[in-house]
Amino acid sequence: MEPERKLNLIVDVDSKSGFCYGVVKAIRQAENYLEKSEKLYSLGAIVHNNTELSRLSEKGMEVIDHKSMENLKDSVLFIRAHGEPPSTYSTAEQNNLKIIDCTCPVVLKLQQRIKESYKTLSERGGTLLIFGNRGHAEVNGLVGQVNGDAVVIEKMADLDVVNFSKPIAIFSQTTKDPSEYSALVSEIKMRIAKAGGPLEDFNSNNTICRQVSSRHPHLKLFAAEHTVVIFVSGKESSNGKVLFETCKSVNERCHKIEKADEISSEWFSFGDKVGVCGATSTPMWLLEEIAAKLRQL
Numbered sequence: 143m144e145p146e147r148k149l150n151l152i153v154d155v156d157s158k159s160g161f162c163y164g165v166v167k168a169i170r171q172a173e174n175y176l177e178k179s180e181k182l183y184s185l186g187a188i189v190h191n192n193t194e195l196s197r198l199s200e201k202g203m204e205v206i207d208h209k210s211m212e213n214l215k216d217s218v219l220f221i222r223a224h225g226e227p228p229s230t231y232s233t234a235e236q237n238n239l240k241i242i243d244c245t246c247p248v249v250l251k252l253q254q255r256i257k258e259s260y261k262t263l264s265e266r267g268g269t270l271l272i273f274g275n276r277g278h279a280e281v282n283g284l285v286g287q288v289n290g291d292a293v294v295i296e297k298m299a300d301l302d303v304v305n306f307s308k309p310i311a312i313f314s315q316t317t318k319d320p321s322e323y324s325a326l327v328s329e330i331k332m333r334i335a336k337a338g339g340p341l342e343d344f345n346s347n348n349t350i351c352r353q354v355s356s357r358h359p360h361l362k363l364f365a366a367e368h369t370v371v372i373f374v375s376g377k378e379s380s381n382g383k384v385l386f387e388t389c390k391s392v393n394e395r396c397h398k399i400e401k402a403d404e405i406s407s408e409w410f411s412f413g414d415k416v417g418v419c420g421a422t423s424t425p426m427w428l429l430e431e432i433a434a435k436l437r438q439l
């Protein structure tokens with residue numbers, strides 16, 4: 143029998159992938175706390191990555207949802223980088239929960255800007271728009287700053303309910319695609335012009351996080367320089383979905399996986415140059431682990 147031939151892949155890990163600083167800070171704080179205590183309740187998953195979650199769960203982190211939080215009393219609650227609406231803080235106070243607040247500073251600033259903008263906008267009968275995914279934790283936190291009085295825009299058709307003859311302000315979820323945001327702003331300007339509304343009353347705030355937006359041009363180059371791309375991200379990760387599409391736009395041979403055992407040798411040809419990269423919630427150690435497995439093929 144002929145010995146199985148090795149694929150001899152050339153494998154590079156993208157040095158600019160790995161956790162963003164908001165996630166690094168949140169994980170560090172959770173780990174610091176768990177060094178001294180046995181239990182920490184995290185409201186939602188700290189990262190959308192099951193491998194990293196299992197590692198933290200072994201240290202004592204338990205992920206709970208908002209419903210379970212209502213019944214949690216006299217404990218310590220971890221708020222992740224996505225941030226939370228004010229109602230979460232009121233419930234925590236009522237239930238005597240001590241909060242470790244790891245809302246990313248970028249999200250915190252965005253929440254404040256939304257609150258301030260809403261004050262002037264509502265006095266003039268205007269509409270606050272948030273470009274984001276309905277039901278996403280960060281978006282819930284943003285909409286909560288204005289008691290839900292904002293229109294979440296996921297797609298162009300969501301603009302149909304907006305009155306374009308009144309003032310409009312738009313903010314973006316931090317992990318959205320910058321080119322989609324630009325297209326949305328152009329569409330809004332067109333609709334304002336059509337409705338005869340003044341363009342000076344349109345306030346566009348591109349609040350996409352630079353840690354995400356700077357990855358788009360970089361990943362385009364990285365994906366184009368490799369014959370195959372392995373993109374590593376949790377299935378729930380919002381920026382993972384967006385960044386994967388960016389890679390795919392320049393390289394059709396892109397595969398999105400969550401862990402090493404999803405790799406299929408059928409994706410590769412002999413000597414392929416493989417690039418391994420990931421989302422802002424994908425740990426660098428996981429990218430290295432996956433690269434090591436690819437080098438063995």
Ligand code: SF4
Pocket residue numbers: 162163164165223224246247248249316317351352353354422
């Ligand atoms: S992507 Fe940006 S906003 Fe989101 S957690 Fe990371 S640093 Fe903060």
